[in-house]
Amino acid sequence: MGKLIDLTGQTFGKWTVLKRVDNRKNHPYWMCLCECGTIREVKGSALRDAVSTSCGCAVIYNDLTGRSFYYWTVIQHKKTCKQSNLLDVPLSMWQRTRNHF
Structure with a gap:
């Protein structure tokens, strides 16, 4: 050594x-x-x-603000202590981009 x-x-x-x-x-x-x-x-x-x-x-982290995924657009990054997947993000953090469903 x-x-x-x-x-x-x-x-x-x-x-x-x-x-x-x-x-x-x-x-x-x-x-x-x-x-x-x-x-x-x-x-x-x-x-x-x-x-x-x-x-x-x-x-x-990969900032996805403004990116669209199918009918949704990310409007804000939510800082969390734990990693979460997209399905755990509250609806208030997403914005509908099309009026389907």
């Missing part, structure tokens, strides 16, 4: 490294602060290789 590189104070994506914590299975872990305020222990190689760039707050 090579020489340990001190990552304290460095920024990786939205993570800022606060301090070194105990190894896990011979891998160095670091206490990190996300821009959203979440503090988490992150594996050093995940930081350096850009595998982990945030706590999950920066998940990119």
